[in-house]
Amino acid sequence: MRQSHRLNNIGLINRDKVITFNFNGKSYQGYEGDTLASALLANGVHLVGRSFKYHRPRGFIGAGVDEPNAKLQVTINGHSEPNINATEIELVEGLSATSQNCWPSVEFDIGAINNFLKRFFPAGFYYKTFMWPKSFWYKVYEPFIRKAAGLGVASLEKDKERYEHKFEYCDLLVTGSGPSGLASAYAAAKNGAKVILAEDKPRYGGTLLTDDVSIDNMSGKDWSEKIISELKKMPNVTLKNRSQVFGYYDHNMMVMFERVGDHLSNKSKYTPRQRLWYIRAKETILSTGSIERPIVFGNNDTPGVVLSSAAKEYMKVYGVLVGRKPIIFTNNDSAYETAFEFKKNNVEPIILDTREEHDSEVVQEAKNKGIQIKFSYGVIVANGYKKVKSAKIGKLTKDKKSFESTETIKCDCICVSGFWTPTVHLASQSGNKLKFDEKIDAFIPDKSKQKEKTIGAANGSFTLQETIESGFKTGSELSSKITDKNNENKIPTVTETKYSVHDKFWCMPLPKNENPKRFVDFQNDVAVSDIEIALREGYRSIEHVKRYTTLGMATDQGRTSNLNGLQMVSNIENKIVPEVGHTTFRPPFTPITIGTIVGREVGMEFMPTRKTPMHEWHEKNNAVFVDAGAWKRPRYYKKGNETLLEASKREAKNVRENVGICDVTTLGKIDIKGPDAAEFLNRVYTNAWLKLPVGKARYGVMLREDGMIMDDGTTTRISENHYHMTTTTAQAANVLSHLEYYLQIVWPELNVNVVSTTEQWAGAAIAGPKSRDMLSKLFPDLDVSNEALPFMGYIESNLFGVPARIFRISFSGELAYEVNVESNYGLFMWEKMMEIGREFNNQPYGTEALSTLRIEMGHVAGPELDGRTIPQDVSLDGLVSKKKDFIGKNSLGKDAFVLENRQKIVGLVPTDRKSSIPEGSHLVENEKAKLPNPKLGHVSSSCWSVENNNPFSLAIVNDGKNMIGKKLFAVSPLKNTSIEVEIISSHYVDPEGKRVRS
Amino acid sequence: MLHINCPFCGLRAQKEFAYGGDATVKRPEINKEVSKEEWDNFVYMRKSPRGKHIELWHHISGCRQWFKVQRDTATHEIFKTAKMSEEIV
CATH class of the missing domain: 3.50.50.60 (FAD/NAD(P)-binding domain)
Known part of the structure; x- marks a missing residue:
């Protein structure tokens, strides 16, 4: 096919490689090295899209990041992406693009009727029109606006591409490889500085590729190629083309977006599509050039x-x-x-x-x-x-x-x-307050705020001589501060045309009796008349004018429109531009893909996966896992076609009747050592710890300073100055930080050390009436009688040669033990338990059965300790010492905390003894009362009580135990249920706690 | 992302740290009578200055030490960092 507008003998494209692509269903040809825009123009195609509001036909305006119109839906390798800038995407074989925001086609677009109705769509149209009637909002206006808003269509398919993140440090980051960028990178590299030179386009050189200049008797292009080839040879230089530094953050952190694979037609499996660079630079040179307006x-x-x-x-x-x-x-x-x-x-x-x-x-x-x-x-x-x-x-x-x-x-x-507008986005993002340069009618960077220097056209110097000189000088100065070297640079001789003064003219007047639209912002369809309306309606601040008219708010960030808009406002307002000021530049400078931001942190890599040493066994034995923070824990072990409820009932029942084992490795474990450890624990926990003997465990609750429960668990005195603390799985990291806070900041005089040992120990709970029999088989040489190892006792022994710690503690409320061995022996321990437990009908149980067991016992856990409860709220009054001080004690006397009718823990059963009560249900007196129906409490945990064979829940309710015997309704608007419930004690099973002591 | 100079490990990315609030707040001494007002001030009342602020940071993905940072809350400029045993003046 003929490329009607292609010239011979000019251009940097590769004419030997023809690329076929598709645009709006028609096949075209271009060359390797083309952008989609240049290839379309080569074929004489100008019409590429329809405008946002009026659906007016639009073509290309720019040739790079400045392009406001040519945003296309582009499909490469079956992956479709909206709003791709045709002037930036490189042509690859098989690329297919379609116009956006038009229906049925870009040539004939029904929406263009808006263009004829344009006097009905002035600035602020949406704000004024969709106000009333209120009832129209959800069903009529909102869906309509949604349909009209946005441009392309996001793919609903999973993004199969690979994206990466990279962290880099350097002495000098140079953003832009035009004359000033090349000169400064070169000078700095010669001084031995570690330099990164980033260029947004595929080709280095910036305006040197298009300007008719000569440097050292070479064309601009040849000179830039020479510098680039020299830089490529230097090990201290990283050259990155197709890389846009789009964000300037605190402490000289720059973020860069690299298009690694987009231009490759066959990239290897592990080549990422795009890469996000976090670059911490000691110094930054902003050589971002300028954009024609x-x-x-x-x-x-x-x-x-x-x-x-x-x-x-x-x-x-x-x-x-x-x-x-x-x-x-x-x-x-x-x-x-x-x-x-x-x-x-x-x-x-x-x-x-x-x-x-x-x-x-x-x-x-x-x-x-x-x-x-x-x-x-x-x-x-x-x-x-x-x-x-x-x-x-x-x-x-x-x-x-x-x-x-x-x-x-x-x-x-x-x-x-x-005329030309310096690209000051990055400088402004760095915190640099811009100043208005009247000579060029534009803003340029003022005093540096961070370690940044703007040079060249971005700084308003529009002659090559000046640009090259300042490039060499700045690159050399900044780098010699870091490397202490000062290489002499021979500044090249430059020949260029001298430009005369420009005309401060920016908007053509309208002819008599004609009123064509004069667009300021193409992408958001903002015309001169819209700005006039905004000002007429009283908007004065440029930030308000911007929001009312949407001027400069499109994805091109007003690159071609900002200054014209400001000029317009200043003219009408009779103010000078610096008085009007400018709107804020925010990252990203150009749109970047969500994929790049996310990087490799998707699916399994979204967060680290923590597996216990017994994980493999659980997998082999049909465990269904549940996430507990980063941990994977068996929720239940599925047998046949069992449902979750059936399996958890079977597992829990077996614990109540026989014995079960549960992987409790995930519990937080903290090793505490030092002569002041007892005193420290005494301050951390609400109960007394000074007299806990060696070889004994104790349950404790720790508070935050505001009196709320932070966590609970058991701590065991291993030896005189050595304790083993357990925390809940969820709070393990927070508790460690909490302890470190008090030891390092509040009471540094206490001689105590804490360290996490969660990963070091594998743990298994053995629970049920037959657990002692099973334990005695596991430790045949050990006396495990009630006298030798009583409730809350602790013994060290060995499990078939493996050192083991045995704690007689119970979460299930049954006679129970927890055995810890060094992690590497976790699987060995587990398999031994399964083998030896067979004769006692031992079954493994998961977190669902574990919850069932603790709920019907009335033991509190995360849902009750939700940061809003104090010990008195969850029947832990007995653990609060009156004699000693501890973290949070002074808060417990607060008026709200001692109120008679404060919300406290109770148990609930449905009056029909059948209906399961959804967790999170609200408790109300009258299910039919008019909204807002006074809420008396909420359901925190629910289970099917295996002991009583009916549903049972824990709830936090007004007036707590005084409500026992009353009937309320548990209403869940989420599940659309309302269940009549009876309030009972939270201790539904074995309220005297006989079993654990048996 | 801030670049924080841990007094024990050197310059590290903010990712490695957790913020810990105002470093000048002093907990009332343990085992001593404390007035309701003093206690409430300690638990709840914090200044929220615009400008210099001495605050706590915890190097959780590093040496696990708590330390002090003097930072400008408006510009994020960090003037000084110090061990807990040292004063920032």
Whole structure:
């Protein structure tokens, strides 16, 4: 297929490699090295999308990150992604793209009716229209707005691509490889600094690739290639193309987005698609260059209106003509270069210059080349709907507010230049307060806030000489501070055209009796008239104008529109631009994929998985796992077609009747040592610890300073100055930090050390009436009688040669033990228990049975210790010492905590003895009462009591035990249930605690 | 992401640390009578200054030491870090 607008003998693309791609169902060809945009333009395609609000036809305006229009739905390798900038994505074989925000097609879009209704869609339209009636919001307005909002369609399929994160440190990060970036990176590298040079585009060199300059008698492109090849040889330099530094964060942390695999047609399995770099740089050079801004005129969004710099780039880099009958519409010298480039390629341009009869080097050159120039002229309206066909141009009066004459001339593209805006986004993100430079009518960075220096065009220096000089100087200075080396640089000689002063002109007046839209922000469809409305309606702050009109709020962050918008406001308000101020620049500078942000932390890698030493056994024995923090714990061991409830009932019942074992390795374990350990525990726990004898365990509750329960568990005195503390699985890390806080900060005089030993010990609970018989078989040489190893006793022994710790503690409320061995022997211990337990009908039990057992015993756990309960609330009054001080004690006297009717723990059974009560249900007196129905409490834990064979729950309810005997309703709006319940004691089984002592 | 100079380990990324609040708050002494007001001030009342703030950080993924950091709450500038036994003036 013919590429109608491709030039021969120019461009940096690889003509030997033809790439076939698809756009809106039609097949096209381009070359390797093309972007999707340049390939489409090579085929004469300008119309690529429809605008956001009015669905107006839109084409390419820029050639890079500045592009506001060409956001496409792109599919590569079967993976579809919306809002891809066609000017940034490189062409790869099989790429398929479609236009967004249009239906049924980009050529014929029903939504374009909005364009004819545009006087009904002014700024603030949504705010004004969708206010009433209120009942319309959910069913009518919201779905409508949702449908209208957004551009492309996110894929609903799983992203199969690989993304990576990388952390890097360097002496100097240089963001942008234009002349200033190359010079500074080179100077710093020569000083031995560790340098990272990041370039957003695939090709290094920035404007050197398109500007007609010479450096040391080389073309800009050749010079940049020479510098790059030298940098590539230096081991202290990392060169990264296709990499956009998009965020400048605290303490000189930069985040960079690298497109690693997007441009590769066959990438290997382990090549990531994209990579996110976190770069901590000692110094940063912001050499981000500048972006050309358009001049605003009527229908300036018609496809075929492009930035003059983009037109030049399409020619010089891609060998593509954006048109064959171009108008160059400018207020400055730089656009003349675009005219020269057209001329070089045998295309006859016409230059409209808003300046009055003007003379400069480029004007002379244009005249010498025979290019027609019309001074004091500008484009008033672009004619043509889907493509520019002609332009109404006009000679401006002296005050530039009206026209002396107008005429219409034929053209197929309008290359517009309204001068240059430094790219100050990163500098602003770093905290740098920008200042307004009147010479260039734009903001540039002010005093550095972090370790950042902005140089080159980003700093408002628009001559190559200045840019290269400051590049070498800054690169050298910053690096020698770090490396202490000071390599002499020979600053190259530069030949360039000297530009004369530009015209401070940015918006064409409207002709009489015509009212075409003049767009300021293309991506969000904000026109001059919208800004006028906002100001007329009283919005003054630029931040408010921005939000009301959505000016600069699109994904292009107003790169081409910000300054024109500010000029507009300042003109109407009769203020100077710096008084109006600018809106805030926030990361990311360009949109980045969610995949890159997430990186490898997906699926199993979302968080680390902690497995106990017995995990493999559980897997082999049909355990169904549940996440407990990062841990995987067996929830139940499935037999046949059992449901969760059936299995947990079987397992719990077996504990009550025979014996069961449970993997309790996940409990937090903290080793506490030191002469003051007893005193420390005495302060940490609410009960007394000074007199706990060696070889005894004790249950304890610890509070936060505000009196709320933080955690509970048992702690055992292993020897005189050595304790073994257990915590709940969930609170293990917090408890350790808590203990360290008090030891290091509050009571550093206490001689105590704490260390986590959770990973060091494997633990198994043996629970049930037959547990002692089983234990005696596990430790045949040990006296495990009630006298030798009483409740809360502790013995050290060995399990078939393996050192073991035996604790007689119980969570299930049955006669029970916990055995700990060194982790490596965990599986050995478990298998021995399974083998020896067979004769006692031992069965393993999971967390669901474990919960059942503790709930019907009235033992509290996480759902009750939810950070809102004090010991008195959960029947732990007995554990609160009146004699000694402890963490949080002073809070327990608070008025709210001693209220008679405070919410406290009780038990619940459904009056029908059948209906399970959903956890989280609210307790109310009258299920039919009008809302808001006074809530008397909530259901914290629910189970099926295996002892009594009916549902049983724990609840926290007003007035606690005084409510026993009353009937309430447990209402769950989530499950849509309302169950009548009877309040009973929270101790449903063995209230005297005889079993644990048996 | 902040870059914090742990007095024991050196400069590390914020990821390794946990924030611990105002370092100038002193817990009333244990086993001593304390007025309700004093206690409530200790538990609940915190200044929220804009500017310099001496605060606690815990190097949880490192040496597990608590230490002091003097940071500007508006700019995140860190002026000094110090061991618990040292003063920041």
